[in-house]
Amino acid sequence: MPKFTRRRLLAGAAPLVAAPMLGKLAFDGNADAASRTLQTHENDHAAHGHAAMIGESAPAVGGPNDLDALLYPPPALTHEPGRVREYTLRATDREIEIAPGVFFPAWTYNGTVPGPVIRATEDDLLRVHFVNAGSHPHTIHFHGIHPANMDGVFEVVAPGDELTYEFPARPAGMHLYHCHATPLKKHIHKGLYGAFIIDPREPRPPAHELVMVMNGYDTDGDGGNNFYTVNGRSFYYARYPIRVRRSETVRLYLANLTEFDLVNSMHLHGDFFRHQPTGTGDHWEYTDTVMQCQGQRGVIEIDFANTGLFMFHAHQSEFAELGWMGFFDVVD
Amino acid sequence: MEANALRRGELSWRLWALVPVLLLALAVGGYVASGASLAGMIGTNPPQADEFDVRRVEFKPGEIRIRVTNPQQDDLTIASVTVDDAIVPFTLDGPGTLGRLRSSTIVVPFDWVADDPMVVGVTSSTGIETAEEIPAAVETPGVTAAAFLGYGIIGLLVGVLPVALGLLWLPSLRRVEQRWLTAFMALTAGLLAFLGVEALFEAFEFQAVVPGAFGGPGLVLLGLAASFLTMTFISGRFSGASGGALGGAALALLVAIGIGLHNFGEGLAIGTSFAFGQLTLGSFLIVGFMVHNVTEGLGIAAPAADGGVSLSKARLAALVAIAGVPTILGAWLGGFVANDVLAALFFGAAAGAAFEVVAEVVRYVGRRDPAGLRSAYAVGGFLSGIAIMYATGLLAG
Numbered sequence: 001m002p003k004f005t006r007r008r009l010l011a012g013a014a015p016l017v018a019a020p021m022l023g024k025l026a027f028d029g030n031a032d033a034a035s036r037t038l039q040t041h042e043n044d045h046a047a048h049g050h051a052a053m054i055g056e057s058a059p060a061v062g063g064p065n066d067l068d069a070l071l072y073p074p075p076a077l078t079h080e081p082g083r084v085r086e087y088t089l090r091a092t093d094r095e096i097e098i099a100p101g102v103f104f105p106a107w108t109y110n111g112t113v114p115g116p117v118i119r120a121t122e123d124d125l126l127r128v129h130f131v132n133a134g135s136h137p138h139t140i141h142f143h144g145i146h147p148a149n150m151d152g153v154f155e156v157v158a159p160g161d162e163l164t165y166e167f168p169a170r171p172a173g174m175h176l177y178h179c180h181a182t183p184l185k186k187h188i189h190k191g192l193y194g195a196f197i198i199d200p201r202e203p204r205p206p207a208h209e210l211v212m213v214m215n216g217y218d219t220d221g222d223g224g225n226n227f228y229t230v231n232g233r234s235f236y237y238a239r240y241p242i243r244v245r246r247s248e249t250v251r252l253y254l255a256n257l258t259e260f261d262l263v264n265s266m267h268l269h270g271d272f273f274r275h276q277p278t279g280t281g282d283h284w285e286y287t288d289t290v291m292q293c294q295g296q297r298g299v300i301e302i303d304f305a306n307t308g309l310f311m312f313h314a315h316q317s318e319f320a321e322l323g324w325m326g327f328f329d330v331v332d
Numbered sequence: 333m334e335a336n337a338l339r340r341g342e343l344s345w346r347l348w349a350l351v352p353v354l355l356l357a358l359a360v361g362g363y364v365a366s367g368a369s370l371a372g373m374i375g376t377n378p379p380q381a382d383e384f385d386v387r388r389v390e391f392k393p394g395e396i397r398i399r400v401t402n403p404q405q406d407d408l409t410i411a412s413v414t415v416d417d418a419i420v421p422f423t424l425d426g427p428g429t430l431g432r433l434r435s436s437t438i439v440v441p442f443d444w445v446a447d448d449p450m451v452v453g454v455t456s457s458t459g460i461e462t463a464e465e466i467p468a469a470v471e472t473p474g475v476t477a478a479a480f481l482g483y484g485i486i487g488l489l490v491g492v493l494p495v496a497l498g499l500l501w502l503p504s505l506r507r508v509e510q511r512w513l514t515a516f517m518a519l520t521a522g523l524l525a526f527l528g529v530e531a532l533f534e535a536f537e538f539q540a541v542v543p544g545a546f547g548g549p550g551l552v553l554l555g556l557a558a559s560f561l562t563m564t565f566i567s568g569r570f571s572g573a574s575g576g577a578l579g580g581a582a583l584a585l586l587v588a589i590g591i592g593l594h595n596f597g598e599g600l601a602i603g604t605s606f607a608f609g610q611l612t613l614g615s616f617l618i619v620g621f622m623v624h625n626v627t628e629g630l631g632i633a634a635p636a637a638d639g640g641v642s643l644s645k646a647r648l649a650a651l652v653a654i655a656g657v658p659t660i661l662g663a664w665l666g667g668f669v670a671n672d673v674l675a676a677l678f679f680g681a682a683a684g685a686a687f688e689v690v691a692e693v694v695r696y697v698g699r700r701d702p703a704g705l706r707s708a709y710a711v712g713g714f715l716s717g718i719a720i721m722y723a724t725g726l727l728a729g
Contacts, residue, residue: 098459099411101409101457102412217459219458220459220461227412318417322414
């Protein structure tokens with residue numbers, strides 16, 4: 001756009017000589033604009049802003065059940081020491097659509113960002129077959145307790161190679177897994193991560209269970225995220241609110257894998273919830289907002305008091321407005 | 333027979349001139365049709381930048397309008413739009429996928445805050461975000477009668493009025509001695525040289541922000557050469573009419589045209605800058621421009637005084653109009669439609685016109701007062717012209 005460069009006037013220079021006609025012209029123009037802006041604010045507020053971004057008006061990719069495999073975890077199994085739980089993860093390079101018309105050249109586990117939910121019960125023997133079908137060396141680094149050679153740090157899997165990780169699942173809690181090849185920042189932000197749930201020996205009470213992995217995408221490579229999501233697509237749960245029943249406890253497994261930003265968070269509208277950090281121990285917090293740095297996670301239990309649409313979003317407004325926002329549709 | 337053979341020879345000689353063109357067309361066609369990838373033989377092409385060229389950002393009540401153009405070879409798709417780092421709903425007035433040099437207007441319903449700085453971002457399908465910083469959100473003037481009149485008055489104040497005032501020096505100039513007149517003519521040349529250099533740099537500044545596809549520095553040269561040569565042609569016609577030498581009145585007209593072109597660019601800059609909230613249009617600025625431009629009137633008066641013929645009031649008014657009215661036209665164009673490409677072109681033209689007129693003035697003085705060309709009057713006058721422009725330019729910032 002043209003910029004005025006030739007005779008730059010220092011901003012705020014006081015008028016030396018009065019030129020009433022022009023002065024009036026300029027000032028009237030400003031006042032007019034200001035009053036019109038105010039009017040706009042009063043009249044059209046409902047038409048603007050993101051409070052209105054729900055359903056059709058929310059810019060999200062795909063159909064209503066596209067992310068079900070990531071949102072709804074596999075069922076918890078009862079405690080049975082020594083039982084083998086097998087999973088196969090394939091690292092692939094894949095371009096994914098993260099917002100309508102915006103494509104991100106991702107590195108994925110099994111084709112999605114985040115990768116699939118891995119679930120085991122405490123004392124299960126976890127056997128994860130890892131196939132690197134991508135174009136760069138990768139690993140899987142699980143959070144939890146395991147031998148040093150199962151840690152996904154030293155045993156880097158070259159493209160075309162495979163490795164099987166095997167260790168007993170413990171401790172019970174909400175964990176996560178991610179690639180630990182270097183450069184770490186690149187391998188995580190490209191999409192190699194997912195949720196890893198270990199159920200306790202004593203099963204948790206029945207509930208409607210959900211998984212949300214918070215993330216971001218730096219699509220223009222400037223070291224800052226351009227889009228934020230849960231489960232990989234911006235505004236997806238604003239486009240398709242998550243239907244839950246008021247009579248049923250909602251148990252939400254929440255993890256933060258956002259790169260570049262120091263923290264991410266989740267805030268629930270219209271209600272409070274119990275929050276168990278890392279899904280371990282006896283400490284439960286009663287709140288409506290939790291904050292997690294990268295790698296932090298927790299278990300949230302909500303007993304909705306009311307029916308209706310309740311928003312949830314990062315309480316970093318910027319993240320919310322760049323895609324990390326959705327709704328619960330609470331029905332009887 | 334012989335004449336016919338001669339004509340045939342002539343014809344085939346002319347047809348021969350087409351051969352390189354045809355061969356070039358064949359070679360180009362062959363290369364394109366073969367789909368040969370030279371890059372593949374050497375290495376890999378880098379990815380396209382996928383950056384938009386943001387041409388205009390307009391603020392209307394409850395709405396932001398962003399005009400974008402695709403400056404690159406490959407298609408460019410508008411996928412997402414942000415205002416201050418927030419994804420916003422938008423509609424398109426134009427195609428969503430832009431071919432090379434195609435444009436579209438993004439319409440964002442938005443409750444913007446007046447006078448606040450703002451960043452609008454347009455993200456391509458590959459996720460590359462082009463951000464445009466707005467120093468202050470100010471409602472973009474619509475094409476209303478009031479805005480039209482407002483820009484008109486600005487043009488009148490900074491363009492027409494000062495030139496007219498400067499021309500009032502004409503009777504006094506008529507009474508000065510030849511060597512002093514030479515000094516004033518040199519002063520005119522100095523003024524114009526200053527304006528030319530300034531316009532040239534301005535042109536390059538606009539050109540620098542224009543994407544490569546719209547022309548590099550050659551764009552400025554195009555404007556400069558076009559106006560320089562047009563002015564040369566006009567002055568040739570004038571001198572032809574008056575028996576080979578350019579008269580004082582004709583030179584005054586040339587100076588007026590040169591200054592007019594410059595003032596057009598000046599109006600353009602004021603108009604666009606104000607329209608986009610980049611310029612505080614205070615009385616200080618207006619007064620600065622007025623003082624600065626009075627000297628332009630003097631520039632026209634000096635050759636007119638030397639003409640030996642008295643100019644009618646109508647002709648004087650015409651000179652004022654030629655030099656001053658373009659400011660109004662420029663302000664209108666800048667305020668309502670201008671963009672960088674036009675600005676670079678027009679400032680180039682202003683520079684070309686100014687330099688041509690400097691050459692005419694020097695030639696004129698050389699003819700009228702051969703001894704005076706290297707006198708202290710001429711040298712001092714020229715330097716004074718530059719110094720005066722510099723000093724009064726400070727007034728306008």
